[in-house]
Amino acid sequence: EVQLVESGGGLVQPGRSLRLSCAASGFTFDDYAMHWVRQAPGKGLEWVSGISWNSGSIGYADSVKGRFTISRDNAKNSLYLQMNSLRAEDTALYYCAKDMASSGWYPFDIWGQGTMVTVSS
Amino acid sequence: EIVLTQSPGTLSLSPGERATLSCRASQSVSSSYLAWYQQKPGQAPRLLIYGASSRATGIPDRFSGSGSGTDFTLTISRLEPEDFAVYYCQQYGSSLPFGGGTKVEIK
Numbered sequence: 001e002v003q004l005v006e007s008g009g010g011l012v013q014p015g016r017s018l019r020l021s022c023a024a025s026g027f028t029f030d031d032y033a034m035h036w037v038r039q040a041p042g043k044g045l046e047w048v049s050g051i052s053w054n055s056g057s058i059g060y061a062d063s064v065k066g067r068f069t070i071s072r073d074n075a076k077n078s079l080y081l082q083m084n085s086l087r088a089e090d091t092a093l094y095y096c097a098k099d100m101a102s103s104g105w106y107p108f109d110i111w112g113q114g115t116m117v118t119v120s121s
Numbered sequence: 122e123i124v125l126t127q128s129p130g131t132l133s134l135s136p137g138e139r140a141t142l143s144c145r146a147s148q149s150v151s152s153s154y155l156a157w158y159q160q161k162p163g164q165a166p167r168l169l170i171y172g173a174s175s176r177a178t179g180i181p182d183r184f185s186g187s188g189s190g191t192d193f194t195l196t197i198s199r200l201e202p203e204d205f206a207v208y209y210c211q212q213y214g215s216s217l218p219f220g221g222g223t224k225v226e227i228k
Contacts, residue, residue, distance in 0.1 A: 106214075107171040
Protein backbone atom coordinates (compact mmCIF):
# COMPACT_ATOMS: atom_id res chain seq x y z
CA GLU A 1 0.00 0.00 0.00
CA VAL A 2 1.27 3.42 -0.96
CA GLN A 3 1.54 5.47 2.21
CA LEU A 4 2.97 8.66 3.64
CA VAL A 5 3.07 9.09 7.40
CA GLU A 6 4.02 12.42 8.95
CA SER A 7 5.32 12.93 12.47
CA GLY A 8 7.01 15.53 14.63
CA GLY A 9 4.25 18.07 15.05
CA GLY A 10 3.27 19.58 18.36
CA LEU A 11 2.99 22.73 20.44
CA VAL A 12 6.01 25.03 20.25
CA GLN A 13 6.71 28.55 21.44
CA PRO A 14 7.27 31.39 18.98
CA GLY A 15 10.88 31.64 17.90
CA ARG A 16 11.62 27.98 18.60
CA SER A 17 12.31 25.14 16.18
CA LEU A 18 10.63 21.92 15.15
CA ARG A 19 11.54 19.13 12.73
CA LEU A 20 8.86 17.27 10.80
CA SER A 21 9.39 13.86 9.27
CA CYS A 22 7.52 11.92 6.61
CA ALA A 23 7.99 8.17 6.17
CA ALA A 24 7.16 6.83 2.73
CA SER A 25 6.28 3.27 1.77
CA GLY A 26 4.73 1.33 -1.08
CA PHE A 27 6.53 3.14 -3.91
CA THR A 28 10.09 3.82 -5.07
CA PHE A 29 10.76 6.91 -2.99
CA ASP A 30 13.85 8.10 -4.85
CA ASP A 31 11.98 8.18 -8.16
CA TYR A 32 9.87 11.16 -7.14
CA ALA A 33 10.02 14.73 -5.97
CA MET A 34 8.35 15.40 -2.63
CA HIS A 35 6.62 18.37 -1.03
CA TRP A 36 5.28 19.87 2.15
CA VAL A 37 1.88 21.58 2.03
CA ARG A 38 0.18 23.23 4.99
CA GLN A 39 -3.35 24.17 5.91
CA ALA A 40 -4.10 26.62 8.70
CA PRO A 41 -7.23 25.81 10.73
CA GLY A 42 -10.30 26.50 8.61
CA LYS A 43 -8.22 27.84 5.72
CA GLY A 44 -7.05 26.70 2.31
CA LEU A 45 -3.96 24.88 1.10
CA GLU A 46 -0.54 26.51 0.92
CA TRP A 47 2.48 24.91 -0.74
CA VAL A 48 5.45 25.22 1.63
CA SER A 49 8.42 23.53 0.02
CA GLY A 50 9.46 20.94 -2.53
CA ILE A 51 12.55 18.84 -3.26
CA SER A 52 13.50 16.87 -6.35
CA TRP A 53 14.38 13.18 -6.29
CA ASN A 54 18.11 13.80 -5.82
CA SER A 55 17.81 17.01 -3.75
CA GLY A 56 19.26 18.91 -6.70
CA SER A 57 16.26 21.22 -6.98
CA ILE A 58 14.63 22.78 -3.95
CA GLY A 59 11.95 25.44 -3.64
CA TYR A 60 10.26 27.37 -0.87
CA ALA A 61 7.25 29.60 -0.49
CA ASP A 62 8.20 33.20 0.21
CA SER A 63 6.47 32.93 3.59
CA VAL A 64 9.01 30.36 4.86
CA LYS A 65 12.13 31.13 2.85
CA GLY A 66 15.16 31.52 5.11
CA ARG A 67 13.42 29.86 8.06
CA PHE A 68 12.48 26.39 6.82
CA THR A 69 14.76 23.76 5.28
CA ILE A 70 13.55 20.74 3.37
CA SER A 71 15.67 17.61 3.01
CA ARG A 72 15.33 13.94 2.20
CA ASP A 73 17.12 10.68 2.93
CA ASN A 74 16.46 8.26 0.08
CA ALA A 75 18.14 5.41 1.94
CA LYS A 76 15.56 5.83 4.69
CA ASN A 77 12.60 6.66 2.41
CA SER A 78 12.10 9.79 4.45
CA LEU A 79 11.36 13.48 3.91
CA TYR A 80 12.05 16.18 6.47
CA LEU A 81 11.17 19.79 7.18
CA GLN A 82 13.34 21.73 9.61
CA MET A 83 11.34 24.71 10.83
CA ASN A 84 13.21 27.49 12.63
CA SER A 85 12.10 30.87 14.02
CA LEU A 86 8.52 29.69 14.15
CA ARG A 87 5.72 32.24 14.16
CA ALA A 88 2.07 32.10 15.15
CA GLU A 89 1.15 32.21 11.47
CA ASP A 90 2.98 28.92 10.91
CA THR A 91 0.26 27.16 12.91
CA ALA A 92 -1.21 24.61 10.53
CA LEU A 93 -1.66 20.99 9.60
CA TYR A 94 1.42 20.03 7.61
CA TYR A 95 0.98 17.48 4.84
CA CYS A 96 3.67 15.49 3.12
CA ALA A 97 2.84 14.92 -0.56
CA LYS A 98 4.34 12.92 -3.41
CA ASP A 99 4.93 14.59 -6.76
CA MET A 100 3.91 12.80 -9.94
CA ALA A 101 7.43 13.28 -11.35
CA SER A 102 11.05 13.14 -10.27
CA SER A 103 11.84 16.80 -10.80
CA GLY A 104 10.19 19.96 -12.09
CA TRP A 105 7.08 20.51 -10.02
CA TYR A 106 4.03 18.45 -10.98
CA PRO A 107 0.75 17.64 -9.20
CA PHE A 108 0.66 15.74 -5.93
CA ASP A 109 -0.90 12.31 -6.32
CA ILE A 110 -0.32 10.89 -2.84
CA TRP A 111 -0.82 12.73 0.45
CA GLY A 112 -0.24 11.85 4.07
CA GLN A 113 -2.78 12.55 6.78
CA GLY A 114 -0.80 15.46 8.17
CA THR A 115 0.86 16.47 11.43
CA MET A 116 -0.37 19.47 13.39
CA VAL A 117 1.99 22.28 14.34
CA THR A 118 0.79 24.86 16.85
CA VAL A 119 2.95 27.90 17.55
CA SER A 120 1.86 29.61 20.74
CA SER A 121 3.27 30.90 23.98
CA GLU B 122 3.81 34.82 -9.25
CA ILE B 123 0.51 33.52 -10.55
CA VAL B 124 -2.56 34.09 -8.34
CA LEU B 125 -5.48 31.69 -8.73
CA THR B 126 -8.99 32.93 -7.96
CA GLN B 127 -11.75 30.37 -7.55
CA SER B 128 -15.44 31.09 -7.85
CA PRO B 129 -17.94 30.84 -6.45
CA GLY B 130 -16.78 30.55 -2.87
CA THR B 131 -19.71 28.27 -2.09
CA LEU B 132 -21.97 26.34 -4.44
CA SER B 133 -25.26 25.00 -3.03
CA LEU B 134 -26.65 22.17 -5.12
CA SER B 135 -28.70 19.02 -4.81
CA PRO B 136 -27.54 15.46 -5.56
CA GLY B 137 -27.92 14.73 -9.27
CA GLU B 138 -27.33 18.34 -10.31
CA ARG B 139 -24.41 19.59 -12.36
CA ALA B 140 -21.64 21.55 -10.66
CA THR B 141 -19.46 24.04 -12.51
CA LEU B 142 -16.44 25.43 -10.66
CA SER B 143 -14.20 28.18 -11.99
CA CYS B 144 -10.50 28.87 -11.52
CA ARG B 145 -9.05 32.04 -13.01
CA ALA B 146 -5.31 32.73 -13.16
CA SER B 147 -3.75 36.20 -12.96
CA GLN B 148 -1.57 35.31 -15.96
CA SER B 149 -1.53 32.58 -18.53
CA VAL B 150 -0.83 29.07 -17.21
CA SER B 151 1.78 27.51 -19.45
CA SER B 152 1.12 24.12 -21.03
CA SER B 153 -2.22 23.94 -19.18
CA TYR B 154 -0.35 23.01 -16.01
CA LEU B 155 -3.48 23.18 -13.92
CA ALA B 156 -4.68 20.59 -11.40
CA TRP B 157 -7.80 20.12 -9.32
CA TYR B 158 -8.07 18.51 -5.88
CA GLN B 159 -10.98 17.44 -3.71
CA GLN B 160 -10.84 17.67 0.07
CA LYS B 161 -13.45 16.25 2.42
CA PRO B 162 -13.64 17.26 6.11
CA GLY B 163 -10.90 15.66 8.16
CA GLN B 164 -9.22 14.17 5.11
CA ALA B 165 -6.19 14.95 3.03
CA PRO B 166 -6.72 16.39 -0.45
CA ARG B 167 -7.12 13.99 -3.38
CA LEU B 168 -5.88 14.68 -6.89
CA LEU B 169 -8.76 14.70 -9.40
CA ILE B 170 -7.49 16.36 -12.57
CA TYR B 171 -4.08 17.33 -13.97
CA GLY B 172 -3.03 18.91 -17.24
CA ALA B 173 -6.32 20.82 -17.03
CA SER B 174 -8.34 17.86 -18.35
CA SER B 175 -6.72 14.50 -17.54
CA ARG B 176 -8.36 12.48 -14.80
CA ALA B 177 -6.11 11.02 -12.14
CA THR B 178 -6.12 7.30 -11.48
CA GLY B 179 -9.45 6.02 -10.14
CA ILE B 180 -11.37 9.26 -10.62
CA PRO B 181 -14.93 8.72 -11.92
CA ASP B 182 -15.76 10.11 -15.35
CA ARG B 183 -18.42 12.41 -13.92
CA PHE B 184 -15.47 14.67 -13.08
CA SER B 185 -14.09 16.61 -16.03
CA GLY B 186 -11.75 19.53 -16.44
CA SER B 187 -11.43 22.05 -19.23
CA GLY B 188 -9.87 25.38 -20.09
CA SER B 189 -6.59 26.95 -21.08
CA GLY B 190 -4.71 30.19 -20.71
CA THR B 191 -6.21 31.92 -17.69
CA ASP B 192 -9.66 30.31 -17.40
CA PHE B 193 -10.24 26.77 -16.20
CA THR B 194 -13.34 24.82 -15.19
CA LEU B 195 -14.04 21.71 -13.15
CA THR B 196 -17.38 20.13 -13.95
CA ILE B 197 -19.13 17.42 -11.97
CA SER B 198 -21.82 16.15 -14.31
CA ARG B 199 -24.16 14.63 -11.71
CA LEU B 200 -23.41 15.20 -8.06
CA GLU B 201 -23.20 12.11 -5.90
CA PRO B 202 -23.53 12.40 -2.09
CA GLU B 203 -19.78 11.80 -1.71
CA ASP B 204 -18.93 14.73 -3.99
CA PHE B 205 -19.92 17.39 -1.47
CA ALA B 206 -16.53 18.74 -0.45
CA VAL B 207 -14.09 21.59 -1.02
CA TYR B 208 -12.30 21.79 -4.37
CA TYR B 209 -8.98 23.49 -5.00
CA CYS B 210 -7.20 24.33 -8.22
CA GLN B 211 -3.40 24.48 -8.40
CA GLN B 212 -0.96 25.72 -10.98
CA TYR B 213 2.24 23.72 -11.31
CA GLY B 214 5.46 23.68 -13.28
CA SER B 215 7.40 26.64 -11.95
CA SER B 216 5.49 27.61 -8.84
CA LEU B 217 2.76 25.77 -7.00
CA PRO B 218 0.04 28.18 -5.85
CA PHE B 219 -3.38 26.92 -4.86
CA GLY B 220 -6.64 28.73 -5.35
CA GLY B 221 -8.73 29.66 -2.34
CA GLY B 222 -11.17 26.80 -2.82
CA THR B 223 -14.84 26.31 -3.68
CA LYS B 224 -17.09 24.54 -1.22
CA VAL B 225 -19.81 22.41 -2.81
CA GLU B 226 -22.54 21.98 -0.23
CA ILE B 227 -25.88 20.21 -0.16
CA LYS B 228 -28.78 22.51 -0.87
